Amino acid sequence: MRIGVFICHCGTNIAATVDSHGLAERAAELKDVVHTEDVMYTCSEPGQAGIQRAIREKGLTRVVVAACSPQMHEVTFRRCVEDAGLNPHLFEMANIREHCSWIHDDKELATEKAYEIIKMAVAKVRTAEPLFPNEVDVNKDVLVIGGGVAGIQVALDLADAGLKVTIVERETTIGGTMARLDKTFPTIDCSACILTPRMVDAAHHENITIMAYSEVDRVQGYVGNFVVDIKRKAAMVDWNRCIGCELCVQKCPARGPDYFNAGLAETKAIYIPFPQAVPKRAAIQTDYCRWFQQGKCRVCSRVCPANAIDYDQQDTYVQRKVGAIVVATGMDVFPWEEYYPQYGGGRIPDVISGLQYERMLNASGPTGGHVHRISNHEEPKTVVFIQCVGSRDEAVGRPYCSSVCCMYTAKQAILTKSHCGDDTDVYVFYIDIRATGKGYEEFIKRAQSEFGVNYVRGRVSKLYEDNGKVMVRGMDTLLGHQVEIPADLVILATGTTSAEGAPQLAQTLNISYDEFGFFKESHPKLRPVETNTAGIFLAGACQSPKDIPTSVAQASGTASKVLGLLAKDKLKTSPEVAVVDQSRCVGCWKCIDVCPFSAPEKQELRDGTSRSHVIETVCQGCGICVATCPVNCISLKGFTTDSLIDQLEEALLG
Amino acid sequence: MSGAEIARQDRIRELARQALTEGKVDYFIGWKAGHVPSEVIPAFVRNVDECDMLLWNPLCHHNLTTFLKRKMPDPPDARIGVCVKGCDSRTLVALLQETLVDKERLYVVGVPCDGIIDRRRLEKAFSDEVIDIAFQGEQVVVTTRGGETKELAYEELLLEQCASCDFPNPRYYDDLAGELLPQPEGPPRFPGLEEYEALSAEEKDRVLADAFATCIRCFACIHVCPVCYCWDQCVNRSRRPALVGQKVAAKENLMFQMVHMFHVAGRCPSCGACDRSCPVEIPLYLLHRKMNKELFEMLGFQAGLNVEDKPVFQTFNIDDALGEQ
Ligand SMILES: Cc1cc2nc3c(=O)[nH]c(=O)nc-3n(C[C@H](O)[C@H](O)[C@H](O)COP(=O)(O)OP(=O)(O)OC[C@H]3O[C@@H](n4cnc5c(N)ncnc54)[C@H](O)[C@@H]3O)c2cc1C
Numbered sequence: 007m008r009i010g011v012f013i014c015h016c017g018t019n020i021a022a023t024v025d026s027h028g029l030a031e032r033a034a035e036l037k038d039v040v041h042t043e044d045v046m047y048t049c050s051e052p053g054q055a056g057i058q059r060a061i062r063e064k065g066l067t068r069v070v071v072a073a074c075s076p077q078m079h080e081v082t083f084r085r086c087v088e089d090a091g092l093n094p095h096l097f098e099m100a101n102i103r104e105h106c107s108w109i110h111d112d113k114e115l116a117t118e119k120a121y122e123i124i125k126m127a128v129a130k131v132r133t134a135e136p137l138f139p140n141e142v143d144v145n146k147d148v149l150v151i152g153g154g155v156a157g158i159q160v161a162l163d164l165a166d167a168g169l170k171v172t173i174v175e176r177e178t179t180i181g182g183t184m185a186r187l188d189k190t191f192p193t194i195d196c197s198a199c200i201l202t203p204r205m206v207d208a209a210h211h212e213n214i215t216i217m218a219y220s221e222v223d224r225v226q227g228y229v230g231n232f233v234v235d236i237k238r239k240a241a242m243v244d245w246n247r248c249i250g251c252e253l254c255v256q257k258c259p260a261r262g263p264d265y266f267n268a269g270l271a272e273t274k275a276i277y278i279p280f281p282q283a284v285p286k287r288a289a290i291q292t293d294y295c296r297w298f299q300q301g302k303c304r305v306c307s308r309v310c311p312a313n314a315i316d317y318d319q320q321d322t323y324v325q326r327k328v329g330a331i332v333v334a335t336g337m338d339v340f341p342w343e344e345y346y347p348q349y350g351g352g353r354i355p356d357v358i359s360g361l362q363y364e365r366m367l368n369a370s371g372p373t374g375g376h377v378h379r380i381s382n383h384e385e386p387k388t389v390v391f392i393q394c395v396g397s398r399d400e401a402v403g404r405p406y407c408s409s410v411c412c413m414y415t416a417k418q419a420i421l422t423k424s425h426c427g428d429d430t431d432v433y434v435f436y437i438d439i440r441a442t443g444k445g446y447e448e449f450i451k452r453a454q455s456e457f458g459v460n461y462v463r464g465r466v467s468k469l470y471e472d473n474g475k476v477m478v479r480g481m482d483t484l485l486g487h488q489v490e491i492p493a494d495l496v497i498l499a500t501g502t503t504s505a506e507g508a509p510q511l512a513q514t515l516n517i518s519y520d521e522f523g524f525f526k527e528s529h530p531k532l533r534p535v536e537t538n539t540a541g542i543f544l545a546g547a548c549q550s551p552k553d554i555p556t557s558v559a560q561a562s563g564t565a566s567k568v569l570g571l572l573a574k575d576k577l578k579t580s581p582e583v584a585v586v587d588q589s590r591c592v593g594c595w596k597c598i599d600v601c602p603f604s605a606p607e608k609q610e611l612r613d614g615t616s617r618s619h620v621i622e623t624v625c626q627g628c629g630i631c632v633a634t635c636p637v638n639c640i641s642l643k644g645f646t647t648d649s650l651i652d653q654l655e656e657a658l659l660g
Numbered sequence: 661m662s663g664a665e666i667a668r669q670d671r672i673r674e675l676a677r678q679a680l681t682e683g684k685v686d687y688f689i690g691w692k693a694g695h696v697p698s699e700v701i702p703a704f705v706r707n708v709d710e711c712d713m714l715l716w717n718p719l720c721h722h723n724l725t726t727f728l729k730r731k732m733p734d735p736p737d738a739r740i741g742v743c744v745k746g747c748d749s750r751t752l753v754a755l756l757q758e759t760l761v762d763k764e765r766l767y768v769v770g771v772p773c774d775g776i777i778d779r780r781r782l783e784k785a786f787s788d789e790v791i792d793i794a795f796q797g798e799q800v801v802v803t804t805r806g807g808e809t810k811e812l813a814y815e816e817l818l819l820e821q822c823a824s825c826d827f828p829n830p831r832y833y834d835d836l837a838g839e840l841l842p843q844p845e846g847p848p849r850f851p852g853l854e855e856y857e858a859l860s861a862e863e864k865d866r867v868l869a870d871a872f873a874t875c876i877r878c879f880a881c882i883h884v885c886p887v888c889y890c891w892d893q894c895v896n897r898s899r900r901p902a903l904v905g906q907k908v909a910a911k912e913n914l915m916f917q918m919v920h921m922f923h924v925a926g927r928c929p930s931c932g933a934c935d936r937s938c939p940v941e942i943p944l945y946l947l948h949r950k951m952n953k954e955l956f957e958m959l960g961f962q963a964g965l966n967v968e969d970k971p972v973f974q975t976f977n978i979d980d981a982l983g984e985q
């Protein structure tokens with residue numbers, strides 16, 4: 007065995023705290039090591055050429071690179087050694103940057119630790135065996151979960167490129183948040199005017215199937231070959247018959263909450279969220295329907311000209327096989343009422359959320375675009391906006407910036423002036439203004455100078471009702487004094503939070519999510535639209551709060567990644583998979599139970615007993631079964647128990 | 661012996677006799693008298709006329725489900741009758757949860773239990789050899805070779821775990837030997853840990869190191885353990901992977917026991933079989949009972965309660981994870 011060890015300086019990233027050169031000398035003493043070298047940038051062209059040269063000239067049979075995280079460059083170096091004729095799995099990375107130089111400052115101790123890490127990698131590579139990938143066929147259809155602007159964009163891009171796309175949307179219409187907005191910053195163009203044509207395009211596209219009022223129930227399989235069970239929720243209306251005429255909605259005597267108008271109005275028990283809905287189909291909210299609650303009514307079924315009402319409809323399940331999945335489930339508005347008792351907790355009628363105000367401004371909204379006070383329907387004379395409600399507020403567990411509120415507040419402030427007249431007093435309480443997009447800073451400036459919106463720096467400490475007004479008490483931190491403004495209408499620039507049910511969806515899909523329920527990308531810079539589960543991608547605000555331009559740009563980026571993946575007819579699967587030592591398996595089937603990919607199966611032996619067997623092409627190498635197996639008879643190729651013990655022994659005893 | 665105890669013993673004999681006569685089982689596992697008066701041992705009864713040797717009294721400490729673990733004993737299609745106390749039934753349930761024993765081939769006689777006597781404590785109370793033990797109501801009458809006779813209170817001789825037993829009734833059985841006992845109320849109890857828990861991390865290290873220093877690696881504990889079923893594949897004896905050093909020394913011993921503890925976590929209901937089997941009296945409960953306490957406090961889990969439940973390490977409850985956020 008001939009091992010070569012390459013120790014990176016990573017400029018000063020490593021070399022400032024770890025003596026890379028000295029380590030190269032010491033590592034040369036390790037058993038089986040025949041070549042060591044310290045390199046300024048191992049991942050650079052000359053760095054990689056150096057590794058390949060050493061493989062050829064010194065006849066290296068194993069290679070260790072001590073540098074950054076394998077997350078960063080394992081693929082790079084595997085390719086590098088492979089090009090020089092070595093099996094890529096005879097390579098091992100020692101992470102002396104993220105695990106060492108970046109987190110320590112005592113050079114002597116850090117160097118010692120780096121040496122241990124290198125020793126462990128050498129111990130591991132010694133038992134490494136060449137591994138070879140398998141190939142599987144690729145299904146070229148794509149599933150998009152969530153039909154907001156991001157989901158629509160991905161679907162259109164992919165469909166235009168010739169792939170068959172299914173959009174699963176849990177509401178009865180696609181469109182997402184953008185369909186509920188009035189105008190959009192920074193251009194103040196009408197949201198519906200730019201979105202609804204895209205919705206119609208999607209509906210008419212020969213390659214797109216929209217499954218509205220549906221949810222993903224279960225996902226099995228793996229990249230290139232997912233099997234997805236989709237639940238079509240019972241709308242109590244036969245959508246093949248419904249023509250969207252809204253006669254039922256007009257005649258329905260029962261009222262229910264209106265999510266689309268963010269609770270600003272009520273809708274009927276049978277509803278179509280908005281006139282441009284796609285698909286434009288009715289659904290019954292059974293909790294509010296008289297027939298379902300009281301057993302009488304059936305008005306809708308009488309008036310429906312298409313005979314579409316079906317009170318006995320049940321949820322149905324359909325299965326789709328797809329090669330890739332794009333998650334575009336967007337975001338929700340922060341439920342501020344629960345967290346801000348000082349702002350009335352929802353009990354002061356004239357304190358509303360940004361989304362509610364968006365509906366109020368909207369010409370097709372419940373007030374027909376007329377801005378009025380909720381309490382007495384009068385036009386407001388003084389309007390106050392409060393920014394960062396549910397954003398950048400540790401006290402309510404939301405440390406992050408929601409990224410759109412500064413901008414939509416400026417937009418709404420401008421629109422207030424144009425709806426209610428220039429003489430309306432408009433105040434915006436802010437902490438900082440974040441306006442980093444193209445044309446955004448200019449937009450804020452226009453709000454201030456052209457439209458005369460008063461920006462007050464400081465947090466509002468309390469809202470209370472007094473004499474028919476909403477008193478806004480806060481601090482002007484620039485002038486350093488208390489302010490109190492009697493307002494007619496207060497709009498909270500409510501922050502954004504992950505879509506309801508996002509963590510559960512992440513579990514179903516087996517992708518990571520952060521503590522706020524936003525899905526995690528595989529790498530923030532290098533793999534921003536991929537997840538850690540191969541074949542599952544992200545688009546739009548489900549990954550982090552985003553405005554429309556960024557959501558759409560990301561969606562197109564996602565589409566290109568999906569296309570790149572599905573351009574191939576076969577996919578190579580990683581050989582780092584689990585194998586069962588069947589002579590030891592006791593047949594408890596825990597592995598079958600815990601595997602998120604259904605890779606292990608029961609295999610009957612000739613003696614009639616059954617043992618576990620892992621299907622190689624299905625296994626994703628996550629190792630859950632290895633940890634679960636009570637008799638320890640499953641091992642992961644490339645991460646065998648022996649190799650891990652060798653590493654531990656090297657660290658603890660060596 | 662109280663009337664209830666005698667009734668239970670009669671019923672065990674009767675049920676065993678019935679099962680053998682009807683051909684319901686090929687053999688029946690119960691308890692019988694051992695070689696010394698303070699000892700009861702497992703009995704394997706194959707013939708109807710042997711049934712009268714079956715015994716029930718507060719010395720029947722063996723958890724007989726250990727004979728069922730992993731693959732059921734030969735012949736592979738044998739049908740087996742077995743007696744279980746409350747705690748034993750939980751290890752059986754744990755095995756059933758993991759589909760490691762075949763329910764169809766089992767006939768389970770559940771024995772309500774008032775508590776088992778700590779045989780060691782009893783023997784230590786006498787300098788002389790005990791030649792007779794009689795159970796008379798609430799009293800245990802002990803006679804020694806020297807002729808000394810002493811009456812001890814049954815309550816005071818109970819094993820620590822029995823003194824605060826949460827499950828006097830079996831959780832799983834086909835037939836009952838005797839009336840069910842009142843089910844204790846309140847949260848589960850994990851006795852005997854207070855002192856240990858009050859220690860600092862360093863002191864705990866020392867206590868465990870001291871406790872395990874005397875282990876001779878006879879493996880009695882893992883042999884009696886009903887839910888420790890890797891047999892020949894036990895990592896403690898495997899050379900490759902060499903997870904546990906073969907040296908008989910405090911550190912290796914502790915490692916061995918730690919591995920055992922982690923392996924049976926989720927199946928172990930603290931039945932105490934390991935504790936009672938240890939010839940050098942290592943307080944194994946410190947590990948197992950403590951682990952069970954943690955599992956209960958962290959995840960609300962108790963091993964072997966219902967056959968339909970999933971073993972704790974085989975489940976992921978999304979609320980457990982979300983709860984942390
Ligand atoms: C009050 C307000 C004003 C705004 N104003 C502007 C503006 O002026 N300009 C601007 O650029 N941006 C604005 N934004 C931001 C804009 O709304 C978002 O950038 C945009 O909606 C993100 O699109 P999306 O497709 O990622 O998510 P969404 O629009 O949230 O769409 C997600 C879709 O997925 C569906 N879904 C969710 N979960 C599931 C599931 N489990 N299964 C199936 N479907 C699911 C939802 O029903 C929804 O249809 C504003 C946001 C708010 C709250």
Ligand code: SF4
Pocket residue numbers: 586590591592593594595596597598617618634635636637638639640
């Ligand atoms: S978990 Fe282990 S013992 Fe159980 S079935 Fe799977 S491989 Fe066999």
Ligand code: SF4
Pocket residue numbers: 583584600601602603604605606620624625626627628629630631632642
């Ligand atoms: S490592 Fe085990 S649990 Fe993970 S995917 Fe493979 S078979 Fe399934």
